[in-house]
Amino acid sequence: MLLLTCPYCGVEGEETEFHNGGEAHLKRVGDGSSDADFTAYMFERKNPRGIVFERWRHVYGCGKWFHAARCAVTLEVFGTYSAQTSEPPADLIAKIRAKRPEWEATP
Amino acid sequence: MSDLLSFSEIDGSGEVLVAMQRRVPMVTLKAEPTKPTRAAIKRALGTPVPAPRTIANGVAWMAPDEWLIMVPEGQTPQAVIGRLTAEIKAPMLAVDVSDARAVFTLKGNKAREVLAKGAPVDLSPTAFTPGDFRRTRLGQVAVAFWMEAEDEITLVCFASLKQFMFDWLVNAAQKSSLPAFL
Structure with missing residues (x-):
């Protein structure tokens, strides 16, 4: 079971109270981009075995979108943070690095 | 609990009284x-x-x-x-x-147990007390609830789901179906 804490209302809720919104921090490409770039933006997701950054929505609660960093293997949640950002906060990255020194991927 | 006339449907067959309130402004x-x-x-x-x-x-x-x-x-x-x-x-x-909303009253010592059947929320007396307010789901229905008193819970959901919600609550409140965990 996945327990997420909504950063907006502070509720520690169970997975079914939320809705997953896919990979976080996608860099959008639009008009004028090459077909290859657009295909990558539209369809290609990292799906790593390990740390993932995702978008979630507190759909049965306050209704807000937020970000979560978790491990796709152990379901350990490292933290949740505001949706109004284009990259994970530095202290969260430091926390993940402290717990998983072998973690390489840049989000 | 307010006047009986303020309820449009009441079911007292279970261990917890389930009542649907008339239009609440x-x-x-x-x-x-x-x-x-x-x-x-x-x-x-x-x-x-x-x-x-x-x-x-x-x-x-x-x-x-x-x-x-x-x-x-x-x-x-x-x-x-x-x-x-x-x-x-x-x-x-x-x-x-x-x-656009339907309002329900649950009254009885085991009112917490009825909600605990369908909501992924810690409803123990130490975690959820009168004054607390929680938006969550009950079964598959988006609801919000709070405690008026230790034995009385008020629950709000969308009006389009009120009959389903009433039947769900009555079913969940059936006699001999409520544990005494909370």
């Missing part, structure tokens, strides 16, 4: 929760904006920028909306949602 307010706006809401309603996840004096915290206001007896939703609109000097939305 309420207003939804959305606005950015800045300091001036919070002060304006206090002036309009005569009660401070409630803390996150609580309900106080008939004003419930729905989200950081959303509140559910139970219209006080003797007032109309239009009057409350008028005062909010006059006081708040920022983009805001206040809507009469009385006909």
